[in-house]
Amino acid sequence: MFLHELRQPAATLRGAGPLATAKLARIGINTIADLLIHYPRDYEDRSTLIPFASFTDDRPVLTIAEVSSHEWFGFGRMKTLKIRVRDESSEACLICFNRPFLERSLPVGSTVLVHGRFQFRYGEIQSSSFDVEKIEAGKKPEAGLLPLYPLTEGLAQGSLRRLVRSALEMYGRRVEDEIDPELAASRGLIGKAQALSAAHFPLDQDQAEAARRSLAYEELFKFQLGIALRISARKAQNLERKPSTGILARRLIERLPFELTEDQKKAIQEIGSDLDAPHPMARLLQGDVGSGKTIVALISALHAVERGEQSAIMAPTEILARQHAAVAASLVEPLGVRLAFLSGNVEDASRPSLLSALAEGRIDIVIGTHALFSRGVAYRSLSFVVIDEQHRFGVSQRTALYEKGRLPDMLMMTATPIPRSLALTLFGDLAVSTIRSVPPGRKPVVTHLARQGNESRVYEFVRKLLAEGRQAFFVYPLIGESEKSDLKGAEDMAKRLAEEIYPEFDVSLLHSRLKEERKSEIMEEFIKGKAKVLVATTVVEVGVDVPNAAVMVVEHAERFGLSALHQLRGRVGRGEYQSYCFLVYSEGLSDDAIQRLKALYSSSDGFALAEEDLKIRGPGELLGTAQSGSLRLTIADPIRDFDLLKEARTDAFALVESDQIGRAHVIPSIEGDWRLRNREGREVPET
Ligand code: ADP
Ligand code: MG
Secondary structure (H helix, E strand, O other): OOHHHHOOEHHHOOOOOHHHHHHHHHOOOOEHHHHHOOOOOEEEEOOOOEOHHHOEOOEOEEEEEEEEEEEEEOOHHHOEEEEEEEOOOOEEEEEEOOOOOHHHHOOOOOEEEEEEOOEEEOOEEEEOOEEEEEOOOOOOOOOOEEEEOOOOOOOOHHHHHHHHHHHHHHHHHHOOOOOOHHHHHHOOOOOHHHHHHHHHOOOOHHHHHHHHHHHHHHHHHHHHHHHHHHHHHHHOOOOOOOOOOOHHHHHHHHHOOOOOOHHHHHHHHHHHHHHHOOOOOEEEEEEOOOOOHHHHHHHHHHHHHHOOOEEEEEOOOHHHHHHHHHHHHHHHHHHOOOEEEEOOOOOOOOHHHHHHHHHHOOOOEEEEOHHHHOOOOOOOOEEEEEEOOHHHOOHHHHHHHHOOOOOOEEEEEEOOOOOHHHHHHHOOOOEEEEEOOOOOOOOOOEEEEEEOOOHHHHHHHHHHHHHOOOEEEEEOOEOOOOOOOOOOEHHHHHHHHHHHHOOOOOEEEEOOOOOHHHHHHHHHHHHHOOOOEEEEOHHHHOOOOOOOEEEEEEEOHHHOOHHHHHHHHOOOOOOOOOOEEEEEEOOOOOHHHHHHHHHHHHOOOHHHHHHHHHHHHHHHHHHHOOOOOOOOOOOOOOOOOHHHHHHHHHHHHHHHHOOOOOOOEEEOOOOOOEEEOOOOOOOOOOO
16 A cells, blocks of 8 residues: 555655754654645745835735844843844844744845745834745745745755655655545545645645645545544434433422523423433533523433433532532422532542442432542443533543443533534534523623723722622732732732722632632632622632622733633623623733723623634634544634535535445545544544
């Protein structure tokens, strides 16, 4: 098979000496295949030169210049090289952040080709995001559309280009298609060999885009195929369960002190019909903070109780798990449902009896932290698993709990709405229920932006509300004060607020360095109204309900992400009182921070904010922190390629449906072997 040739070390290529090979290894290129799929991040159009004096925002500089001097500015680790260059039109500066090595590779007097976006700054034409390449005396630079690769120190675009060219010449034409050519043609895509070559050395932008699309489709197709197979493996399970009567659920609903919202009812119904289906459920329940997801989960758990099976509800923090357990106990214990709470801190004395009750099936619903899946915890018949605030758990933690049961139904909950465009990628194998509306009667939180320096006005406003009996959160980005900056920390501010600002009120402090037990105590006291002000870090971000808390003050708000701020704001406005959120920001905001604060000021819709966040941060960052362990897209962009993604999904699902992919197989490919799980459901991982 030809692939073993592609798996040879890159060193076997002509022109790849030991030095170059070592540098390639540093950016993850070890084999010839790695080299072929090291795609350009951009192209440089060498057909028209644009000198320094003629750049605009949408016309980057492309010019031949001479290095006139090297200078350094900044100190210590911040020390930065500045290279002055001159072309026939003007002088310009290259600010070489993290590229000190350019001092040696571009000596004064050398001729260089410079490409990049420039700006007028401090009276100079400068750039910190440029590509530069030394032109050897007497040599003419290459012409046409040239690839710009991600590089590493000491590896020049020119040498990487030569290596890729020779890899393409020797092997490129023989790379086989992995997508059925008929299918590819029907989607207007080009073959793999052609796409590879055109992705590196396209004739023009159109060809570059056609190549990128084809490669992106292939990547998305494989990804969706994995999802389609997992779904089909799940559907192939036959659970033979009898439909539930729903009697317990109805009795609970009758006991509720409120009417369920339409969206809640719909979610309950969607989950209910999954739970009656003959195969396990995998569903995501998304709904903004305060939309009432917990009760939906609890009502759904009663299906399992009715069947004599067990449910586990897992929350990311002990405080939250305790609160869920307390609420649940008051609602379901009167129905005869046996409920338990389990965390790492459940006292040694009661633990053994609790564990044996779980193992023997004398507990119907257990609510707790990650202790729910720790070793030594066994269930008699775990059939319904709820993961609250699912993004706070890793894939392995979610799977660990899942594996305590025998093909249990799985409900994941999130208060960070997933933009539609990302949902198919991140949660492609989950069905989704959405609660869009919040319960009636809630007054929207009034948001104010305040500049640092004016925070005393905020403190005075808060004082009035405290005097009326309300409670307030104050959130800071750090626990202690930081040495390097003058950011306020929670510890110091707790002291200041207690002693100087609100000496008449009780102030307490909550942060992640405290012991779990201590945290629970503090939170419980706050819930009971003992402390009036709770100073905290983002530990309060997660779902705790304090109806009397009517103020959220976030200082250095620019330090927090959009979704974190939205979550923080969601901590208030859960009771009958008009609530307020103050976002105190400091000087020198970045453009992104301004956009984030503006977005929060003008919208309280978590879905709109999630889309906005995606626009500001781009999918990379969201995907980077994302839940999905197995998602590694190298060329496709789930946002930009959303239409392509939908096509790939349709095609992949059709292929699985048509039954042409039988058993598990491993498909060797230039990107590395990809394993398809078999339809019998062995080895079915989560996304
Ligand atoms: P989240 O979706 O953020 O997890 P919770 O489940 O914690 O929200 O619910 C927030 C609060 O709203 C809780 O106090 C809950 O009892 C209350 N609640 C839930 N559903 C309703 C409803 N339909 N009407 C009024 N209050 C509700
Ligand atoms: Mg919640």
